Amino acid sequence: SYQAAALVENKVNTKYHEGLVSFSPDGKTMYFSRESYFENEFEKDSLTNYKKSQLQLFKATKSGDTWGNVEGFSINSKEYTVKNPSVSTDGKTLYFASNMPGGYGLFDIYKAAINTDGSLGEAVNLGQKVNTQGQEMFPYISNNNTLYFSSNGHLGLGNLDVFYTKEIDGKMAPVRNVGIPINSNADDFAFSLNEDTEEGYVSSNREGGLGG
Numbered sequence: 279s280y281q282a283a284a285l286v287e288n289k290v291n292t293k294y295h296e297g298l299v300s301f302s303p304d305g306k307t308m309y310f311s312r313e314s315y316f317e318n319e320f321e322k323d324s325l326t327n328y329k330k331s332q333l334q335l336f337k338a339t340k341s342g343d344t345w346g347n348v349e350g351f352s353i354n355s356k357e358y359t360v361k362n363p364s365v366s367t368d369g370k371t372l373y374f375a376s377n378m379p380g381g382y383g384l385f386d387i388y389k390a391a392i393n394t395d396g397s398l399g400e401a402v403n404l405g406q407k408v409n410t411q412g413q414e415m416f417p418y419i420s421n422n423n424t425l426y427f428s429s430n431g432h433l434g435l436g437n438l439d440v441f442y443t444k445e446i447d448g449k450m451a452p453v454r455n456v457g458i459p460i461n462s463n464a465d466d467f468a469f470s471l472n473e474d475t476e477e478g479y480v481s482s483n484r485e486g487g488l489g490g
Contacts, residue, residue, distance in 0.1 A: 386414055426456070434455055
């Protein structure tokens with residue numbers, strides 16, 4: 279059974295949006311997204327003076343039972359979003375989604391090396407086999423290094439569907455649709471899977487749920 283949920287200390291949580299979270303293999307480093315409002319980084323619309331926030335990537339480290347030492351990464355920008363982190367099983371690579379310049383569509387899947395000092399290396403676009411003119415988001419790298427992600431640009435059942443691929447000899451294998459029952463004619467995203475227990479989760483706004 280599940281224990282009652284407990285709020286993480288406010289060094290991580292703020293009054294702004296904190297998004298998907300992923301942990302290093304040793305459980306001592308947390309990667310998450312947060313609105314750039316918190317860093318006082320935003321663009322102002324020249325006509326309306328409306329402040330436009332982006333999502334940025336942060337990490338926090340654990341000491342005992344406490345999370346702290348929250349730091350942003352150099353790939354963050356007030357001009358584009360970086361979100362949906364997922365750490366590889368060996369802890370050496372971080373996968374994420376971004377609409378940074380130079381991509382193929384609205385949002386693309388990228389990867390970056392996690393350096394020994396905790397910083398991130400260069401953002402590497404996973405290329406046109408994975409990314410389309412549409413949106414590719416919510417990457418999840420599984421125990422056996424299969425990359426799952428959601429897309430509305432690949433041929434699917436409707437809206438966002440979950441797809442998968444794998445890097446073989448430095449190249450991405452053909453992208454395949456996970457299929458029914460994971461996918462539906464609604465939005466299906468934020469998929470995760472543990473191959474050892476054969477259990478997984480998917481978020482969806484399909485009919486039959488309690489809300490969106």
